[in-house]
Amino acid sequence: MIIGMKTGASEDEINTVVEKVKSYGWDVQMNIGTEKTVIAVLGSNTGQVSTDIFEVLPGVETVTRIMKPYKLASREVKATNTKVPLDGFEIGGKRIIVMAGPCAVESEEQLMEAAGLVKEAGASVLRGGAFKPRTSPFSFQGLEEKGLELLQQAKEKFGMPVVTEIVDVGDVDAVSETADILQVGSRNMQNFALLTAVGKSKRPVVLKRGFSCTVTEWLTAADYLLAGGNKGVILCERGIRTFEDSIRFSMDITAVPVIKKYSHLPVIVDPSHAAGHYSLVPAIAKAAIAAGADGLLIEVHPNPEEALVDGLQSLTPVKFAKLMKELKGIAESVGRTI
């Protein structure tokens, strides 16, 4: 951490800062310039303290972080890529993993049809929401427990692991019985009560990026899960909120190489929620693989026109199968399989 004093800061003010630094067990090195004094704080865990504690002191002008606020998710703590093992494969390895299925579990018929079709097309994990976080209280909120039962059925019938969203601390145990992977949604990325609960689960977690959270905040949220003992954290970029109004969310494709640079965790991409429209999903999915993503989370519905939730962004099984074929060549071009 670097503390820049104001021009003309008094000796007393400088001493107060130095003493506060030392009270945390850190060392200082003084840089006395012609105009301003700059104090470097030397310590191994300065990233986890707010810059405010120094900026509030009299005579301080700026406080700048050199270390990141996250720790466990960083490459500095773990240099090698984390691979999250699942039944017979792993996420974060050479093979790109595709998770696909309907946004919401709607009925046995819908789920079984979807599961069979996405498996046939090459998906490795079945997605499907039982508990749905909806922006309006008047919208369909999911089948809840009945949805979990259907997911259990599909899982057994098709031998596919399932990923489903968790929205309430009280549901962690029940959902973990069925789900092979828990999903924390975008709007809950900074629901710290939920992160703490999910951090204690033994199930891997897909942590979706908050739609207005920085990569740094995202990795700091991952620290909540890792600090709780959960080693199976899978990051999922799903688009960020910007001023652009021709799509639902702007896919932050650069987040993929940025995550790879700063973190050891695997990162997958959800093109469906970013696009908001099925016609844009294939281009984003291809871009994600080309940029280095470890997997995809794609909405596929046997009959999007009848979907209760997010039909517009769902691929038909035919379009999904076509996309899977196109992704193959791109995966190979970047040294991966799919």
Next chain:
Amino acid sequence: MIIGMKTGASEDEINTVVEKVKSYGWDVQMNIGTEKTVIAVLGSNTGQVSTDIFEVLPGVETVTRIMKPYKLASREVKATNTKVPLDGFEIGGKRIIVMAGPCAVESEEQLMEAAGLVKEAGASVLRGGAFKPRTSPFSFQGLEEKGLELLQQAKEKFGMPVVTEIVDVGDVDAVSETADILQVGSRNMQNFALLTAVGKSKRPVVLKRGFSCTVTEWLTAADYLLAGGNKGVILCERGIRTFEDSIRFSMDITAVPVIKKYSHLPVIVDPSHAAGHYSLVPAIAKAAIAAGADGLLIEVHPNPEEALVDGLQSLTPVKFAKLMKELKGIAESVGRTI
């Protein structure tokens, strides 16, 4: 809702749309232009349905809402301003209500000193966090139950109602025993499990705006609370995330008149979290009152340099008292008292 068909959409495609509209019990009116057909959907509750259900149909180009997705929070449902009664006063009336106190309850000494000083300076409600949602798992998380006890003590000692944040569904009952007003924080504005739980509480709720949520989404979140039976919803603007990097969040001052235009709910402003720095708090607080806010939520700490959380944005009691005086003239200029 207005459905614009693509140039050259077929009669079949148009008929499919019309049938779908009718399946919801609504009427259509056809606008057959020279180039495109536009279908107006006529019904009283079209705002609560996703535009996707029509946009996914073949031949549809655009679907545009005329009605808002929120209902109970809207002025159309309730034309007169809602006033939330508290012990001896109300929020949303002529008098501007100031809620002040430390970000986090840290100790008996700190809380009692703060409570006494903010009361003396004219604050009506004491704020103080017992459960703190922190972005890093390694930061101070609040005194929790012990914090609630101290709030109870301060409340009795100074005869001031208290507002405190609720972060977990499981805490609603316990917190409601002490808190006169519950607070739902910015990062939980779309935590629908929490909104549902708080909606059933009898305590009024300060619903902070998600830092990247639109006014429409905010009012739709308020609908969750209102639909649950909670009539005491108080909106709180606290700054939005933008590209600007000289402050923590950009205060969206225009949200105040916008809320007044579309909603009957009272709206207060939190200048502290937007500013991130005490030196900017007074200007924002004054602007908020001038723009028509019904109240303020301000962080005041007896000794900001020693604060465990957010010291940099806290006013000293002296600065707070000075601000309260300055606000008086502005309140009068806009026909209010404080």
Next chain:
Amino acid sequence: MIIGMKTGASEDEINTVVEKVKSYGWDVQMNIGTEKTVIAVLGSNTGQVSTDIFEVLPGVETVTRIMKPYKLASREVKATNTKVPLDGFEIGGKRIIVMAGPCAVESEEQLMEAAGLVKEAGASVLRGGAFKPRTSPFSFQGLEEKGLELLQQAKEKFGMPVVTEIVDVGDVDAVSETADILQVGSRNMQNFALLTAVGKSKRPVVLKRGFSCTVTEWLTAADYLLAGGNKGVILCERGIRTFEDSIRFSMDITAVPVIKKYSHLPVIVDPSHAAGHYSLVPAIAKAAIAAGADGLLIEVHPNPEEALVDGLQSLTPVKFAKLMKELKGIAESVGRTI
């Protein structure tokens, strides 16, 4: 400037950085931590050099500015507030200056009526666009030379100085003959060719903030004008682009105290372009004065329903006169006159 080396950076890499620093005539101070080496660059003009020149070197992890990239616009170079003198008054002094009039000059009748009415209501400067920057090539582009002639007429008839926009380097001389204040629009804030030309004019300049430019970029653009010799720079906040869709632009009200903190230049506020709708203009105008703005730039049209440009955001003369009265009390509450 602070250069953070990567963990394990070699001695050679560190030396290369040190030599590059010295090649600019600056000194270094080394902070050799247990994990990382941090190099402080000591010099008085490091703010004007890109951080890239060091970040590109091998072994460098981060480069952080301590000094701002702008210089002439900063309070460090000039501590006292700049007051821009005009015929009989000044901008940036105790008196708040209101500039009002139609968005575009449309006809003699319209301009004279507007000028008379805004003067009567208390405006000090007449605004009116002769050259209009329009987002579509098919929109009305302004009366151009004819518009300047009408502004000259109004100026003489009512004895009011006029402010008008300049959109082309080639027009600086012609516009300067009539205009008492030149205006550089939001979309031209980083049109450096235009800034260079206007910097050489003797007329004061209203420099509108680019709708997606940071305060730092804005003050750096002001440096272009000041470096050219133009001392009469007046900053104008007019709203920034955000995700919020209920208004045209989000008024960044905090920019007012932020500018006052970092710069000596006067700052005014344009509530009309931010609001996009007349009903929101008064609240923003009041907030601006409460927050410390030195003036306002407001669109007033004798008949907004017939306006060729931006009628929706224009106040009627009656509404403008009412607003001027309401602003009086707020101005007095913050120690100003109007």
Next chain:
Amino acid sequence: MIIGMKTGASEDEINTVVEKVKSYGWDVQMNIGTEKTVIAVLGSNTGQVSTDIFEVLPGVETVTRIMKPYKLASREVKATNTKVPLDGFEIGGKRIIVMAGPCAVESEEQLMEAAGLVKEAGASVLRGGAFKPRTSPFSFQGLEEKGLELLQQAKEKFGMPVVTEIVDVGDVDAVSETADILQVGSRNMQNFALLTAVGKSKRPVVLKRGFSCTVTEWLTAADYLLAGGNKGVILCERGIRTFEDSIRFSMDITAVPVIKKYSHLPVIVDPSHAAGHYSLVPAIAKAAIAAGADGLLIEVHPNPEEALVDGLQSLTPVKFAKLMKELKGIAESVGRTI
């Protein structure tokens, strides 16, 4: 255009709206709902009129566009993809075109070395800035005329067309003599005086997206060029400004398929300015091709450590050559060549 009247709007108010619509030569169709009246405006050029002209009328609540404000750039006006012919190849065809070279022309030696190396690696067009728009007046502003001369030399020596930026209306003729393609920079995308001048040039134009402009605004700016008679418009996505702070600009990769959906113009991607750091350039470049871009504009410098401008985001010739090889497979996977 769809005009929603307020609940309880009077017959007079409705009639005024209808008359105004008819004054533009358009027809109306009335949708009289149980609660609100909605008026559909039927005409072929409603997209080019501001919604304000109706929204300002009494009794009007909302006005919604059905038609886009741009016309000439739209697929509705021209269904087939535009291909911009250059000497021996075309932009917008099956072959992906790569434009590469240094950000700024710095010296004969630097430019010739860069030109030779990028040609060898497979680039088709040489990029290099002679006139540089710089955010600070104290930064290197380019070699100007001398830079043009060097570009002319490189062009002759290597037989490569060159693209260079134009920043001033007065330079259009001089730059057009040397440049095979003119470039309008991001900060000038809404410099309408410049667009008008460049629209009259016979040279193709790379129109970079304003870093905070929507796709709709971008295509409307393209209309300026097309309306001026310039048929060779090439769009260039270069990243947008968002809240994310780990990169310089967020690459809006979805803009590529969105442009392809709404416009017939070719679109290329500049990964260098978005990334701001060379290490992120390859991932973005690959994603762009996978998403369907027609070309790339990449900064390559023989010695980035010594670059006067933007060295950090420039690839070395070795890294560029490696990238070109990797792009080949991706291009083939999406049915293109490079």
